Amino acid sequence: MRLQTTDYRPQTMKSVAEIGENALIRQLSRLVPGRADVVAGIGDDCAVVRVGGRYDLLLKSDPVIERVHFPPGTPGERIGRKAVGRVLSDLAAMGGEPLWILMDLVAPAKTAVRRIEALYRGAARLARRHGAAIVGGDTSRGPALELHVFAVGRVPRGKAVLRSGARVGDRVYVTGVLGGSLQGWHLRFPPRLAEGRWLREGGWVTAMMDVSDGLAADLPRLAAASGVGVEVEADAIPVSPAARCADHRPQTKDIRRKKGGESPAAGARSGLAHALGDGEDFELVFTVPACKSAAFEQAWRRKFRLRCSAIGWITGAKGRVRLREGDRISALDVAGYEHFRDRR
Amino acid sequence: MRLQTTDYRPQTMKSVAEIGENALIRQLSRLVPGRADVVAGIGDDCAVVRVGGRYDLLLKSDPVIERVHFPPGTPGERIGRKAVGRVLSDLAAMGGEPLWILMDLVAPAKTAVRRIEALYRGAARLARRHGAAIVGGDTSRGPALELHVFAVGRVPRGKAVLRSGARVGDRVYVTGVLGGSLQGWHLRFPPRLAEGRWLREGGWVTAMMDVSDGLAADLPRLAAASGVGVEVEADAIPVSPAARCADHRPQTKDIRRKKGGESPAAGARSGLAHALGDGEDFELVFTVPACKSAAFEQAWRRKFRLRCSAIGWITGAKGRVRLREGDRISALDVAGYEHFRDRR
Numbered sequence: 001m002r003l004q005t006t007d008y009r010p011q012t013m014k015s016v017a018e019i020g021e022n023a024l025i026r027q028l029s030r031l032v033p034g035r036a037d038v039v040a041g042i043g044d045d046c047a048v049v050r051v052g053g054r055y056d057l058l059l060k061s062d063p064v065i066e067r068v069h070f071p072p073g074t075p076g077e078r079i080g081r082k083a084v085g086r087v088l089s090d091l092a093a094m095g096g097e098p099l100w101i102l103m104d105l106v107a108p109a110k111t112a113v114r115r116i117e118a119l120y121r122g123a124a125r126l127a128r129r130h131g132a133a134i135v136g137g138d139t140s141r142g143p144a145l146e147l148h149v150f151a152v153g154r155v156p157r158g159k160a161v162l163r164s165g166a167r168v169g170d171r172v173y174v175t176g177v178l179g180g181s182l183q184g185w186h187l188r189f190p191p192r193l194a195e196g197r198w199l200r201e202g203g204w205v206t207a208m209m210d211v212s213d214g215l216a217a218d219l220p221r222l223a224a225a226s227g228v229g230v231e232v233e234a235d236a237i238p239v240s241p242a243a244r245c246a247d248h249r250p251q252t253k254d255i256r257r258k259k260g261g262e263s264p265a266a267g268a269r270s271g272l273a274h275a276l277g278d279g280e281d282f283e284l285v286f287t288v289p290a291c292k293s294a295a296f297e298q299a300w301r302r303k304f305r306l307r308c309s310a311i312g313w314i315t316g317a318k319g320r321v322r323l324r325e326g327d328r329i330s331a332l333d334v335a336g337y338e339h340f341r342d343r344r
Numbered sequence: 345m346r347l348q349t350t351d352y353r354p355q356t357m358k359s360v361a362e363i364g365e366n367a368l369i370r371q372l373s374r375l376v377p378g379r380a381d382v383v384a385g386i387g388d389d390c391a392v393v394r395v396g397g398r399y400d401l402l403l404k405s406d407p408v409i410e411r412v413h414f415p416p417g418t419p420g421e422r423i424g425r426k427a428v429g430r431v432l433s434d435l436a437a438m439g440g441e442p443l444w445i446l447m448d449l450v451a452p453a454k455t456a457v458r459r460i461e462a463l464y465r466g467a468a469r470l471a472r473r474h475g476a477a478i479v480g481g482d483t484s485r486g487p488a489l490e491l492h493v494f495a496v497g498r499v500p501r502g503k504a505v506l507r508s509g510a511r512v513g514d515r516v517y518v519t520g521v522l523g524g525s526l527q528g529w530h531l532r533f534p535p536r537l538a539e540g541r542w543l544r545e546g547g548w549v550t551a552m553m554d555v556s557d558g559l560a561a562d563l564p565r566l567a568a569a570s571g572v573g574v575e576v577e578a579d580a581i582p583v584s585p586a587a588r589c590a591d592h593r594p595q596t597k598d599i600r601r602k603k604g605g606e607s608p609a610a611g612a613r614s615g616l617a618h619a620l621g622d623g624e625d626f627e628l629v630f631t632v633p634a635c636k637s638a639a640f641e642q643a644w645r646r647k648f649r650l651r652c653s654a655i656g657w658i659t660g661a662k663g664r665v666r667l668r669e670g671d672r673i674s675a676l677d678v679a680g681y682e683h684f685r686d687r688r
């Protein structure tokens with residue numbers, strides 16, 4: 001975040017748009033003390049809590065809001081699917097299994113029951129496919145259509161894959177392809193639960209998260225949590241066909257605006273820029289010790305048809321995420337898409 | 345719910361305002377199949393799920409939304425307190441203990457960070473007082489200020505107090521006083537966790553719920569869940585001073601409007617009408633076998649200073665809730681405050 005040098009107001013005097021989501025979460029998490037039964041709290045994909053017995057529980061909540069996470073005309077089933085998919089993707093990023101889901105629905109009073117039903121149907125279908133039961137929730141009127149999904153999952157005790165486990169020398173991988181998600185993928189992505197669980201069970205991964213705000217925003221979070229740096233190879237980023245198509249359209253929202261015009265990737269190579277900055281990919285990004293990487297790649301290819309790309313490695317340059325293009329290296333220290341930031 | 349006789353459209357063709365919250369929830373819960381690890385799903389104060397070990401888990405989500413659950417000028421701390429208090433009240437109604445809380449915050453981008461912080465502070469303070477840890481959540485921009493709180497609690501395996509356990513002959517009790525909550529109580533009520541837990545541990549109660557929509561709306565739900573009827577003694581209802589004061593002001597929102605003008609309690613005796621219809625009391629209403637009631641009342645008085653009133657008894661008139669005033673009996677079969685209904 002860049003403050004203007006003349007702005008000396010304390011953070012709390014500003015609006016949430018001025019400080020952005022990352023700073024707001026940092027600010028709020030100070031109000032919340034830790035506790036022995038909380039293995040991981042605010043700041044990872046899910047909270048991990050200890051309940052006794054063979055499993056830890058994973059807790060996650062996430063909203064989808066009209067005009068923020070989907071446009072007004074979106075079919076109800078797609079909205080419900082996305083809402084559940086988002087939290088399942090977070091459970092996947094911990095190597096977990098989903099168990100139970102609650103849904104808070106907010107809707108203007110004039111909303112057709114049919115639309116709400118479609119929304120629930122989409123949610124229930126995806127939940128069922130992944131073994132999760134919808135067990136409750138609330139319905140309330142409000143100014144816009146919203147669905148807040150709360151999921152409980154589980155992972156064997158002490159085995160949750162956190163963002164904080166990456167070590168210098170680890171290889172960095174990402175599943176699938178990235179970029180252009182708003183052209184449709186964000187409403188129909190399959191949460192990578194099978195992949196996340198397999199990665200955990202095989203003992204392959206040291207750290208993992210899902211790509212929700214774009215690699216350029218998410219990799220710095222993984223680096224910060226692990227106290228390491230990341231170097232990414234531009235040519236290795238798996239750019240989606242949708243991101244490449246975006247090249248041919250006016251770049252009204254391309255990554256340059258989010259990055260303050262710094263990126264050598266923006267402009268001519270905007271397919272890559274989309275892949276790094278669009279977000280909503282809901283793929284897994286994770287780290288594997290270098291000594292295991294050959295065996296891992298072989299095992300992955302045997303198990304999954306889904307693409308898995310080695311995109312870089314973990315460095316000792318703490319907190320710094322860099323993009324290498326040939327012999328040129330640039331910083332990838334972007335705020336990415338933050339929910340509250342003004343997007344000038 | 346009363347349909348106009350000329351309205352033959354199927355439920356799904358209508359708006360959520362036309363069918364109301366109760367019917368909407370019935371409609372949606374058909375889309376959600378049961379499962380062996382779900383002891384109680386949609387329809388009780390909390391969902392009860394089996395996780396293995398000595399405890400069942402309680403899951404609950406509830407929103408507070410600007411202009412629905414609080415007016416725009418409400419201090420942030422009060423909003424946070426109410427949001428957490430609502431879900432804790434539901435855990436109390438199962439005889440449970442709270443463990444962990446997640447909060448989804450929605451706010452317009454221009455909202456001051458200070459306001460959000462106050463909101464979290466109010467939430468965190470009430471959570472801490474009752475032994476609950478805030479472990480995560482999400483922040484997103486949206487059209488209005490909202491807080492969606494998700495709580496996980498626990499109760500010894502098989503011991504959750506459901507709405508469905510009331511038996512013919514049981515006495516019906518309510519804690520505290522009722523009515524006029526919007527004059528302030530709804531922003532500062534203490535969730536009755538100690539009372540709920542004591543009631544469960546003592547083995548006193550057969551059924552319990554919290555009074556969130558008013559006795560006139562909530563008792564029919566308890567009756568329906570238990571497959572019994574309820575008869576309430578008008579003179580025994582503990583009317584709050586705030587509800588009595590409401591007598592002296594114009595009755596623009598009194599219970600007659602919600603009840604379609606049926607209630608003999610409305611009008612002259614609007615203190616009682618407020619007590620039955622206002623809602624947001626967050627007191628506990630519960631049933632005790634008649635043979636235990638004398639011992640229960642004595643034990644309660646020894647343990648708590650909080651008022652506890654015997655207001656009626658469980659009858660065999662399945663699904664019928666009646667109000668007795670002297671020798672006059674009237675139906676109390678109200679929809680009460682439903683979030684989506686048009687309030688003409």
